[in-house]
Amino acid sequence: MAEKIEQVIGVIGAGSMGSAIARGLVASGAAAPERVLVANPSAGKLAPLAELGIKTFTSNEELLAQGPDAVVLAVKPQVLPGVLAEHTDGLAGRLVISIAAGVSVASLEASLASSRVVRAMPNLPVQVLSGATAVCPGSRATKEDLDLSLAIFSALGSAVVLREDQLDAEGAVVGCGPAYVALLVDDLTRAGVEHGLPAAACRELVLSTMRGVAEQLLASGEHPRAYMEKVTSPGGTTAAGLRAMESGMFEVACAGVDAALRRTRELSEAAGGKTTDD
Numbered sequence: 632m633a634e635k636i637e638q639v640i641g642v643i644g645a646g647s648m649g650s651a652i653a654r655g656l657v658a659s660g661a662a663a664p665e666r667v668l669v670a671n672p673s674a675g676k677l678a679p680l681a682e683l684g685i686k687t688f689t690s691n692e693e694l695l696a697q698g699p700d701a702v703v704l705a706v707k708p709q710v711l712p713g714v715l716a717e718h719t720d721g722l723a724g725r726l727v728i729s730i731a732a733g734v735s736v737a738s739l740e741a742s743l744a745s746s747r748v749v750r751a752m753p754n755l756p757v758q759v760l761s762g763a764t765a766v767c768p769g770s771r772a773t774k775e776d777l778d779l780s781l782a783i784f785s786a787l788g789s790a791v792v793l794r795e796d797q798l799d800a801e802g803a804v805v806g807c808g809p810a811y812v813a814l815l816v817d818d819l820t821r822a823g824v825e826h827g828l829p830a831a832a833c834r835e836l837v838l839s840t841m842r843g844v845a846e847q848l849l850a851s852g853e854h855p856r857a858y859m860e861k862v863t864s865p866g867g868t869t870a871a872g873l874r875a876m877e878s879g880m881f882e883v884a885c886a887g888v889d890a891a892l893r894r895t896r897e898l899s900e901a902a903g904g905k906t907t908d909d
């Protein structure tokens with residue numbers, strides 16, 4: 632059972648992540664729907680949230696006028712500087728949780744001199760309460776701010792505290808991770824189809840396999856290599872499959888994460904470029 636959150640949580644931006652966070656907070660039972668406020672310029676994205684009892688606004692000012700205790704900024708990094716500049720006063724005195732890729736605590740704190748900042752990097756499965764989030768408190772954040780941030784993201788899956796210099800890498804692995812995993816699902820399915828399996832059935836079985844592996848590894852804490860050994864009979868089929876796959880897999884994973892990290896740094900520069908060292 633998720634820890635009960637009594638504070639009022641505002642979410643600015645009702646795209647993939649803002650909607651997922653708002654839905655997840657309500658679905659987990661952590662927050663009563665009337666304590667979750669969401670603002671987005673286009674009303675179409677708000678209607679399904681309003682149906683859940685969440686309070687919705689097409690103007691950020693109106694949301695901020697409700698006096699939320701914490702505000703999650705869930706807009707694109709390219710849009711964020713404009714939102715910070717426009718709502719510096721409305722965000723003053725509040726806990727501001729930014730999930731924008733690559734936007735540093737220093738940059739957020741420089742724009743929001745009177746807010747307490749926490750930076751977080753979640754992933755999309757927060758919507759189904761199986762998300763994974765790293766949080767990092769800013770220099771003005773209190774213990775209560777970190778506790779509230781952890782309560783929010785723990786209600787939505789796993790949440791850990793990381794140092795800020797680890798957050799971009801966590802984003803490149805975990806924030807982007809659902810897309811990498813979906814790619815693997817699709818590639819394995821296509822490989823099955825090449826050998827005559829029906830696509831829909833193959834995809835369902837691949838997905839079920841992934842869920843099963845994740846559940847077993849999470850429950851046991853076992854190292855993935857030890858788990859692999861249990862599947863691999865000496866001289867059997869898995870050994871042959873792994874031998875063919877393994878040579879390229881780590882290089883592909885590193886290339887993907889490196890590219891995501893390079894792009895994170897580009898977005899960081901475009902959003903003001905301040906790092907913790909500036």
Ligand SMILES: NC(=O)C1=CN([C@@H]2O[C@H](COP(=O)(O)OP(=O)(O)OC[C@H]3O[C@@H](n4cnc5c(N)ncnc54)[C@H](OP(=O)(O)O)[C@@H]3O)[C@@H](O)[C@H]2O)C=CC1
Pocket residue numbers: 643644645646647648649670671672673676691704705706707708710714730731732752753754755806807
């Ligand atoms: N997608 C993901 O898996 C992850 C994303 N992130 C981060 O989350 C943030 C949001 O990403 P994502 O949800 O994918 O993006 P989306 O484009 O799906 O959502 C952004 C939302 O912000 C709204 N918006 C635009 N301008 C404003 C404004 N001035 N005020 C309020 N809302 C506004 C958009 O509205 P409209 O389209 O109606 O104009 C849109 O609904 C990004 O910073 C990203 O780096 C972090 C981890 C994972």
Ligand SMILES: O=C(O)[C@@H]1CCC=N1
Pocket residue numbers: 732802806807
């Ligand atoms: O693609 C992006 O930029 C965002 C950040 C992490 C996942 N999605």
